[in-house]
Amino acid sequence: LRRKSxxxxxxxxxxHNMLQSNVKGVQKGYPLGLRATKLNVLDVPFNKEFxxxxxxxxxxxxxxxxxxxxxxxxxxxxxxxxxxDNEEFLLKVHHAMNNLEVEEGTLICQETGREFPIKxxxxxxxxxxxxxx
Amino acid sequence: MEEAPAKTKNAxxxxxxxxxxxxKKEKKAQSMIAQQEGKPISELLSSTPTRYxxxxxxxxxxxxxxxxxxxxxxxxxxxxxxxxxxxxKAHAMVTxxxxxxxxxxxxxxxxxxxxxLNQPMIIFFAKDAPxxxxxxxxxxxxxxLVEDFITPEEETELINFVESCEGEWEVLNRRTxxxxxxxxxYVKNTVDRESKNDNFPxxxxxxxxxxxxxxxxxFEPDQITVNVYEPGAGIPQHVETHSAFEDxxxxxxxxxxxxxxxxxxxxxxxxxxxxxxxxxxxxGESRFLWSxxxxxxxxxxxxxxxxxxxxxxxxxxxxxxxxxxxxxxYQAQCNSWVSEFKGSQQDNTKIEDQYVKEVYNSIAPHFxxxxxxxxxxxxxxxxxxxxxxxxxxxxxxxxxxxxxxxxVYTIGNDQSVQLLKIASERxxxxxxxxNLYLPFRSESFDVVISxxxxxxxxxxxxxxxxxRELVRVLKPGGKLLVYVWAMEQEEKTFxxxxxxxxxNMEKKYVEQILDQSEGETKEKIQSLISESPAVTKQNKEYVxxxxxxxxxxxxxxPTLLRKIExxxxxxxxxxxxxxxxxxxxx
Numbered sequence: 001l002r003r004k005s006x007x008x009x010x011x012x013x014x015x016h017n018m019l020q021s022n023v024k025g026v027q028k029g030y031p032l033g034l035r036a037t038k039l040n041v042l043d044v045p046f047n048k049e050f051x052x053x054x055x056x057x058x059x060x061x062x063x064x065x066x067x068x069x070x071x072x073x074x075x076x077x078x079x080x081x082x083x084x085d086n087e088e089f090l091l092k093v094h095h096a097m098n099n100l101e102v103e104e105g106t107l108i109c110q111e112t113g114r115e116f117p118i119k120x121x122x123x124x125x126x127x128x129x130x131x132x133x
Numbered sequence: 134m135e136e137a138p139a140k141t142k143n144a145x146x147x148x149x150x151x152x153x154x155x156x157k158k159e160k161k162a163q164s165m166i167a168q169q170e171g172k173p174i175s176e177l178l179s180s181t182p183t184r185y186x187x188x189x190x191x192x193x194x195x196x197x198x199x200x201x202x203x204x205x206x207x208x209x210x211x212x213x214x215x216x217x218x219x220x221x222k223a224h225a226m227v228t229x230x231x232x233x234x235x236x237x238x239x240x241x242x243x244x245x246x247x248x249x250l251n252q253p254m255i256i257f258f259a260k261d262a263p264x265x266x267x268x269x270x271x272x273x274x275x276x277x278l279v280e281d282f283i284t285p286e287e288e289t290e291l292i293n294f295v296e297s298c299e300g301e302w303e304v305l306n307r308r309t310x311x312x313x314x315x316x317x318x319y320v321k322n323t324v325d326r327e328s329k330n331d332n333f334p335x336x337x338x339x340x341x342x343x344x345x346x347x348x349x350x351x352f353e354p355d356q357i358t359v360n361v362y363e364p365g366a367g368i369p370q371h372v373e374t375h376s377a378f379e380d381x382x383x384x385x386x387x388x389x390x391x392x393x394x395x396x397x398x399x400x401x402x403x404x405x406x407x408x409x410x411x412x413x414x415x416x417g418e419s420r421f422l423w424s425x426x427x428x429x430x431x432x433x434x435x436x437x438x439x440x441x442x443x444x445x446x447x448x449x450x451x452x453x454x455x456x457x458x459x460x461x462x463y464q465a466q467c468n469s470w471v472s473e474f475k476g477s478q479q480d481n482t483k484i485e486d487q488y489v490k491e492v493y494n495s496i497a498p499h500f501x502x503x504x505x506x507x508x509x510x511x512x513x514x515x516x517x518x519x520x521x522x523x524x525x526x527x528x529x530x531x532x533x534x535x536x537x538x539x540x541v542y543t544i545g546n547d548q549s550v551q552l553l554k555i556a557s558e559r560x561x562x563x564x565x566x567x568n569l570y571l572p573f574r575s576e577s578f579d580v581v582i583s584x585x586x587x588x589x590x591x592x593x594x595x596x597x598x599x600x601r602e603l604v605r606v607l608k609p610g611g612k613l614l615v616y617v618w619a620m621e622q623e624e625k626t627f628x629x630x631x632x633x634x635x636x637n638m639e640k641k642y643v644e645q646i647l648d649q650s651e652g653e654t655k656e657k658i659q660s661l662i663s664e665s666p667a668v669t670k671q672n673k674e675y676v677x678x679x680x681x682x683x684x685x686x687x688x689x690x691p692t693l694l695r696k697i698e699x700x701x702x703x704x705x706x707x708x709x710x711x712x713x714x715x716x717x718x719x
């Protein structure tokens with residue numbers, strides 16, 4: 001599961017899949033919209049067991065939407081029935097969840113339009129005083 | 134018959150691999166020592182045994198406390214003389230009575246993991262003795278030492294009285310304690326102010342009468358604590374609670390001499406030999422600003438002579454304040470100031486910003502340099518989780534735990550963007566956020582860990598809210614691990630729960646952090662540095678920051694956790710000066 005040193009440090013779609021807007025009063029803070037101004041595409045070694053295991057924990061539709069926002073359109077609309085043995089499918093999932101990294105960009109709260117910056121690969125989700133009270 | 138050779142071959146292979154691994158560890162430790170001492174390793178290490186040893190990783194930032202390590206060395210090695218830790222160095226140094234004694238320790242410890250310390254040990258022989266950093270007692274403002282305050286006959290009478298004294302003695306680890314003048318409330322750990330009585334034994338009154346001649350003693354004492362120390366026993370560093378007692382503490386030493394150490398917040402240490410029949414009087418800075426304590430060890434070096442400790446009795450005379458309040462200027466040491474400061478804040482996030490977030494942003498590279506070893510129990514907890522578990526490390530700092538277990542995938546987060554930059558550079562997924570408002574969807578993680586974080590929240594409401602957020606993002610059936618600093622250490626002292634803990638940062642790190650930061654964060658860091666006091670010690674300049682902590686009493690964490698619905702709270706354990714609990718979400 002550990003990435004080797006060739007992996008640059010920036011936000012992957014696994015992380016995006018977990019993040020939500022926590023601005024006070026927001027009902028539907030998930031998923032966050034995604035826009036990248038600096039995208040890195042890596043070539044992380046494929047680990048089938050890891051991908052299968054992580055797939056169970058992700059919201060697939062959100063992963064697909066986020067990948068599309070980054071220009072990767074190869075994920076099918078639905079998870080195929082034979083997904084656990086479908087290596088072609090799993091490789092696509094792997095690419096989406098491990099190889100696409102946003103170094104600079106924005107996460108957008110769909111309800112309020114509030115933008116959370118991604119700088120140096122790190123999403124800044126800190127709220128301002130008035131977003132909390 | 135065919136199997137046996139293959140097995141031995143394999144065993145040899147494994148052994149060789151382990152030896153190589155250890156050799157690598159040794160090399161790493163050596164280069165760290167060389168880097169911190171600023172000299173090549175060949176100038177520091179001795180190829181033949183000497184009296185002095187390096188213990189890498191047991192210095193500043195070690196999770197084995199100074200007191201624990203010292204107690205362990207005293208117990209195991211009759212030849213142990215002294216443990217030296219310099220505050221900016223990650224390695225400690227040990228002095229033995231002779232090279233032969235050092236060899237005994239080397240054989241017993243090098244490459245082994247003693248159960249008491251639970252940390253693998255590496256020992257190197259050093260060419261030179263550790264640098265002494267202690268100053269003379271004359272450098273401690275307000276300290277007075279009066280020798281021969283009582284006669285030998287008076288000393289004998291007092292010793293006999295104390296030894297034959299019945300009644301309620303508090304039995305601690307290596308000393309027993311009794312109080313006079315007020316009833317002592319052992320639950321609240323303070324005097325019962327209402328219970329003032331004046332029934333001092335005549336012998337004690339006599340000693341008190343003599344104190345009238347001391348013009349530097351501001352108040353006549355009305356409370357006495359007697360400590361009977363087993364030979365070699367000590368007492369941890371502490372500042373006498375500001376709000377409980379007036380200025381002026383008097384300590385009379387009977388039956389044995391001892392050396393007391395006083396520590397200034399900037400790290401300066403003063404060694405004060407206390408002869409028998411002498412009194413030590415602490416006023417002003419020495420009472421309110423410096424902490425004092427006695428190292429547990431068999432003997433002390435006084436002048437150039439090693440003097441063995443015998444059983445020692447101390448009588449400490451204090452004046453209890455009429456009103457439990459202190460008005461001094463030593464804010465960081467003053468429990469009255471800290472609780473009033475908290476109370477005066479409209480918004481407790483100011484404390485959490487100024488004395489936690491901004492400080493960590495300012496000290497990030499230095500802080501990260503001193504956080505070396507992941508704690509074994511936490512690493513094991515992560516390794517025990519099912520393969521592929523998604524872990525959230527809330528308050529991950531420099532990412533110490535983000536890569537320790539190969540079977541899990543961890544996303545870290547922290548308030549300090551400067552610490553996260555370090556974590557991110559190591560290849561981890563991180564986000565900046567506040568524990569009180571976690572930006573994660575509910576029930577999204579299999580495991581949540583919170584290591585040394587909750588104690589940075591300044592109110593009970595915030596601590597509870599932070600814990601609730603941890604539980605919210607956890608999936609049903611998921612596990613939560615929490616570690617918080619414990620108030621209780623080896624022995625009780627008159628301490629308090631809300632404290633400011635100093636961090637002394639070398640000037641060289643100022644350049645680094647200003648280089649690494651940008652925008653609003655950088656402005657805030659510059660501002661905090663310019664407001665923080667600077668000290669010079671041994672030709673090195675330091676900036677002194679204060680971090681806020683609410684240290685936890687035994688049982689406090691489980692009580693908070695049990696308020697959260699749908700959470701099964703496990704038993705509380707004590708691990709390396711922290712209270713820790715594992716919970717399962719139902």
